Amino acid sequence: MPDYNEFITRICGILQPFVKPGQALTADSELVSELGLTSLQVMMMIEQIEDDFDISVPLNILPDIRTIRDLARQLERLLP
Amino acid sequence: MSLFDKFQPIIDVRAELQSLGIMPFGAVTEKILSATEGIVNGHRVILAGTNNYLGLTFDPECIAAAKTAIEEQGTGTTGSRMANGTFAEHVLLEQELAAFFNRRHAIVFTTGYAATSGMCATLAGPGDTIVLDADSHASIYDGVRLSGADIVRFRHNDVADLEKRLRRLGERLSNTLIIVEGIYSMLGDRSPLREIAELKRRYGGMLLVDEAHSMGMLGEHGRGLAEHAGVEDDVDFIAGTFSKSLGAIGGFCVSNHPELDAVRFATRSYIFTASPSPSVIASTRTALRLLQERPQLREQLWRNARHLYDGLEALGFRISPQVSPVVAVTVEDRGQSIQWWNRLLESGVYVNLVMPPASPGDYSLLRCSVSAAHTSGQIERILAAFAALRGSATPG
Structure with missing residues (x-):
C-alpha cells in the first residue's frame, strides 16, 4: 500500500489539470473553497483517483473531505 | 453567517x-x-x-374515470396507505400493474419521487452497497443517501466501469443493489441494460431499473427497456411513475420477490404521506389500460x-x-x-x-x-x- 506521502503526491498529480496553472498544492489546500473545484470537477477528480488507485470511493465519505490531506487519509482507510 | x-x-x-x-x-x-x-x-x-x-x-376516457371517482369517492383519501388511505382501487391498480409487468407484487406510491427515493432508501441499508449510474435522477440520489449504504457510482452508461466496481466489491456483492434507468431524463439516452444484466448474472447482486421515462415507450407491450432488451428476468425491481406516459401523478415498484410486501411496510415515503387521490388512481388505471389497448x-x-x-x-x-x-x-x-x-x-x-x-x-x-x-x-x-x-x- 502507498504511504501517506505517496498518496499526497499522487493526489496532487491528479488534481493538477483541475486547478489554475501555477496554483500551489499542499496537503492543506482546500478543494472547493481554495482551489475552486466545482461539484462536477470533484466527481471527475474522484473518478481519476478511483482509476489510479483501482478502488471505489463511496460517495458517503465526500462530506468529510475538505483538504488534500483529508482525501489522503480516506484513501489510506479504503485501501487494504 | x-x-x-x-x-x-x-x-x-x-x-x-x-x-x-x-x-x-x-x-x-x-x-x-x-x-x-x-x-x-x-x-x-x-x-x-x-x-x-x-x-x-x-383523453376523454381518463377524464371521465377521474370525474366519476371524485363524485363517488371524494377529492382525497386524507390518510396513509398504512391507515385509512388504502381504497379498493389502490389495491386494484397494484394488481393491474403487477399483471401488466408480469410480476407477482406491486406497490403504489403517491409520487414517482416517493417511489424511487423510497425504494432506494429502503432496499439497501448500513453495511450494504449501492452501485448507481452517475447520471441517475435526483430521487435516486436522495434515496440512496438516506439508505445508509455505501454509495458507489459508475460513469454514465459505462459497462466496463461498472464491471470494475463490481469486481472490487468481492464478497460484498451478495448485498449489493445496482441501480440504472431505462431512458435517462435529460439526454434521452438508454441504459445498456442487456450488458448490465449480463454483469449482474456474472457477479451477483440485485438490479433495480427506473423505467419512469421508458414505460409506455419501449418494449413490444410498452413495459419499458427491460422488455425491449429481453432481460426482464434479470431485473429484480422495476420502479416507475404515473406522471409521464400515464398522464397523472404517482409512482410504483413491481417485483417477483415476495419480500416486496415487507419492504412496503418499511418504506417511509409510502407510510408517512397520504395515498393518491381517487381521481388520480382512476385516471391512471384507465391510462394503463389504454397504453395496452392502443x-x-x-x-x-x-x-x-x-x-x-x-x-x-x-x-x-x-x-x-x-x-x-x-x-x-x-x-x-x-x-x-x-x-x-x-x-x-x-x-x-x-x-x-x-x-x-x-x-x-x-x-x-x-x-x-x-x-x-x-x-x-x-x-x-x-x-x-x-x-x-x-x-x-x-x-x-
Whole structure:
C-alpha cells in the first residue's frame, strides 16, 4: 500500500489539470473553497483517483473531505 | 453567517434572470389548452417540454374515470396507505400493474419521487452497497443517501466501469443493489441494460431499473427497456411513475420477490404521506389500460421522436446520442441557452431549460420532448423556431 506521502503526491498529480496553472498544492489546500473545484470537477477528480488507485470511493465519505490531506487519509482507510 | 448564505448562488441567478426579464424556472402555464398547447408566461405555445409522452392528459376516457371517482369517492383519501388511505382501487391498480409487468407484487406510491427515493432508501441499508449510474435522477440520489449504504457510482452508461466496481466489491456483492434507468431524463439516452444484466448474472447482486421515462415507450407491450432488451428476468425491481406516459401523478415498484410486501411496510415515503387521490388512481388505471389497448400511440410517439430528432440534427444542433422522445440540444454557453429559451418561448415553443448542476455536465440543455399527441405540423413549427435561432448565433 502507498504511504501517506505517496498518496499526497499522487493526489496532487491528479488534481493538477483541475486547478489554475501555477496554483500551489499542499496537503492543506482546500478543494472547493481554495482551489475552486466545482461539484462536477470533484466527481471527475474522484473518478481519476478511483482509476489510479483501482478502488471505489463511496460517495458517503465526500462530506468529510475538505483538504488534500483529508482525501489522503480516506484513501489510506479504503485501501487494504 | 446566516442560514440563508448558502442560497446566495440561487439568489444571484434569479436576480440575473429577472434583470433580463426571463423566467425559465417556474414558468407559469396560465392556461392549458390541450395535451400539446398552452399559454405560458403570456405566450401561446406548443408544449415541447413536458413528459406527456402518450398525450393522455386530455383523453376523454381518463377524464371521465377521474370525474366519476371524485363524485363517488371524494377529492382525497386524507390518510396513509398504512391507515385509512388504502381504497379498493389502490389495491386494484397494484394488481393491474403487477399483471401488466408480469410480476407477482406491486406497490403504489403517491409520487414517482416517493417511489424511487423510497425504494432506494429502503432496499439497501448500513453495511450494504449501492452501485448507481452517475447520471441517475435526483430521487435516486436522495434515496440512496438516506439508505445508509455505501454509495458507489459508475460513469454514465459505462459497462466496463461498472464491471470494475463490481469486481472490487468481492464478497460484498451478495448485498449489493445496482441501480440504472431505462431512458435517462435529460439526454434521452438508454441504459445498456442487456450488458448490465449480463454483469449482474456474472457477479451477483440485485438490479433495480427506473423505467419512469421508458414505460409506455419501449418494449413490444410498452413495459419499458427491460422488455425491449429481453432481460426482464434479470431485473429484480422495476420502479416507475404515473406522471409521464400515464398522464397523472404517482409512482410504483413491481417485483417477483415476495419480500416486496415487507419492504412496503418499511418504506417511509409510502407510510408517512397520504395515498393518491381517487381521481388520480382512476385516471391512471384507465391510462394503463389504454397504453395496452392502443399500441398506435407508441408508434406515433416514435414517428414524432424521429421527426424532431432528424430535423434538429439537420439544422446542425448538437443533440442527444440516440433517437428518443427526449431530444436535448446542448448549448455550451449559459447566457446563450437562456436567450434561446426565451426566443423559443416568444416564437411559440416551450421547452425545458436545464442548467448546471441539473444538467449532466458543465453545459446547458434545451430539453425537448415529444408526445404522441403532437401533429406533424406542430413538430415542423418547433423545428422552424429552432431554425430561427441560427439566424443570429452559432449553434452550441
